[in-house]
Amino acid sequence: MNIFNRYRNIIEKSVKDLSAAGALPAGLDVSRLTVEPPRDPAHGDVSTNAAMVLAKPAAMKPRELAELIAQRLREAEEIDAVEVAGPGFINLRLAESVWHQCLEAAIGLGSSYGDSDHGGGRQVNVEYVSANPTGPLHIGHARGTVFGDVLASLLEKAGYAVTREYYVNDAGAQVDSLARSAYLRYREALGREIGEIPEGLYPGEYLKPIGRELADMKGDKWLDAPETDWLAEIRTFTVESMMALIREDLAALGVHHDVFTSERELVESGMVDEVFKTLDAEGHIYTGTLEPPKGKTPEDWEPRPQTLFRATEFGDDVDRPLKKSDGSWTYFASDIANHLDKFRRGFADMIDVWGADHAGYVKRMQAAVNAISGGDGALDVKICQLVRLTDRGQPVKMSKRGGSFVTLRELVDEVGPDIVRFHMLTRTNDAQMDFDLSAVVEGGKDNPVWYVQYASARCHSVRRMAAATFPNHDMSLSALARAPISCLTDEAELGLIKSIAGWPRAIEAAADAHEPHRIAFFLYDMAALFHTLWTKGKEDPSLKFVIEEDEELTMARQALVRGVETVIASGLGIFGIEPVEEMR
C-alpha cells in the first residue's frame, strides 16, 4: 500500500467537500495535484501543491486556498500538524502511529512487501537481448540484457503481467554467412585445408565444435556438394546451436525468456505479407526514391525506386524501405510483423530494449506500431547507451585475440552475476557508463552493491546478537509484527521507518517511468540511513539495537531491523540477487 495514495484521497476529499459546501467551484480538475514527500524533511512528511494548482480555477490566492484546505485537513485523524508554506504548499506532519503501522504492515508482508496492484494485471511485453544468433553474447549485450530483465521483474512487482521476449533474427543474410562459416568448419573437421576464414564470414572458434558435430552427423555427404544442398539444413542446425549457446550465457546471468519468436517463422507464416497488404490497403505504402543522406553519402549510392512505408505520416523523419533490391523483406518489414504478432497476442503495451547503435531506428518502429495497431498499441523503446569496460581506470581492449574480455560469459565468470546485474543499473539507461572490473568487486561505500549487502549483513548480525541475548524469545516475523514498535521515537529510527514506508511508492514510480535504476538508488539511500543509525548506537548506547536490560525495546528494534531486511531482500529480489547474511 502506497501511503501517499491514502493522503491523496484525503486531500481530494477535502477539496470535494469544500466544493459541496459552496466554498469552491464544483468539478475542479485534480489531475495535476501531487502528493509526495517534500525534498526537505523539515517541511514535514507529506506535501501537496493542491492550492497552487487549484488557485486559478478557484479564482483565489494560493495561500488563502491553502489555508482553507488546511483547515479541513486538520480535522483528519493521525495528522499532527498542517502548515501552509512558501508559495502555497500544504505540508502535513503525520502522527508517529502512522509510521509505526507502516512498519508493522511491512514485516507482516515479508518478502511480498512492495508488491503492488498498480499495474492492474495488464499485459506488458518486454523484448530484450534479441541478439543475432551468430555467436556468443559479447560485452556490449550485457547492459541491455540486465536492464530488460530487471525492468521485467520490476513491472511484475508493480502488478503487471509481464512476458519476457527474445526476437531471433534468423532470417537475414547474416545467418546465411553463419551457415557458410559452419560449413567451412565442417570441411576442416573432415581434414580439408580451409585457410583463412574469408572476409564477411564468422571466424570465431566457437564454430569449430559445430563443424565437428556436422561431420559426425553427416560424414562426407556434403564435402564437395553445392551450397544449395546443405545451406538450409546447416543454417537451421547452426542457428539452433547458437541459440543454445546464447541461452547458456543468459542462464549464467540468471536471465530466462518466456518466448523466443523466430523471424524466419514470421516470414514463412506469411505474417510479413499480411503486414504489407494491410498497410498497402490503408495507403501507407508507395514506390519512391529516397534522397541520399546528406553529409555522408555512401560510395555506391545510386538513386533507386523502393517500396516505402509512409513513416513520415506517423512522426518519422523519412519514409522507410520495406524491400531490399533482391525483393526480399528488409529487417524493418519483418520487425513490423514481429510487433503486430505481439500486439495480436494481447500486448497493447510493448517495451523494446535496444543498444545505442539502434537509436536511429526508434521513430520508424513506433510509427509502424502506430500504423498496424490503429493507434491502440504503445511501444516504449529503452535505449541503453554504451558501456566502457575499464580496469583500474584503464580501458580494457576488446580485441578478439588478446584473451581479454570479449564475451558476456567471461565478464560474468570474472565478477559474478550479482555484480553485473546490480552495477549495470547504477546509472540511467540513457547515459554512458564505465564498468570497472576491479572497482566493482572492491568493498567500500562507493560500491553500491557492496554497500547494500553490508547493510544486509549487519541486519543479520544484529539478529544473531538478539537471538543470543534473548534465546527464549520468539522473533518470527509474525511475533515481531506485534512488538511494541511505538517506542521507536528517535529521529534516526523514524527516518528509517519512513524510508521503509516509502518502498511501495518507489516501486510504482520506477515502474511507471520504466527506470529500474531508481531501485538501486533507493536501496543505497536506505542502506545509508541504516548505517547511520548503527553508528548512533555506538555513540549513544541507548540506541543500540540489542539492549540486554530491555527486552521489549530490543524486540521493537528487531522489528525495525527486519523491516530494513525486508526491503533490501525485496529490492535485491528485483535484481535477481540474494541478500548476504555475512561479509566474507
Added chain:
RNA sequence: GCGCCCGUAGCUCAGCCGGAUAGAGCACAGGAUUCCUAAUCCUGGGGUCGCAGGUUCGAAUCCUGCCGGGCGCGCCA
C-alpha cells in the same frame, strides 16, 4: 547536413511525468573504535545546473536556438 542521447561540485553521477535554501559518492581537511562488523559513521570547504531566449505563481526539469561530447544515418540486423 539530419536524427537520438548526454552536458549539474576538481572527478563519477542522482535529482521522482515544474515546486520551497540544487543532493550523494570519490578526492581534500579534521574527528568518532575498551561498546551489536570502523570495509562504517560524523563535521567542513567546494556549483554562473553548457550558453542565450521563451512558457508561468515557480524551470536543473518543459519549448526554441546555439556550443561541446557520444551513437547512428537506402538495398545490415
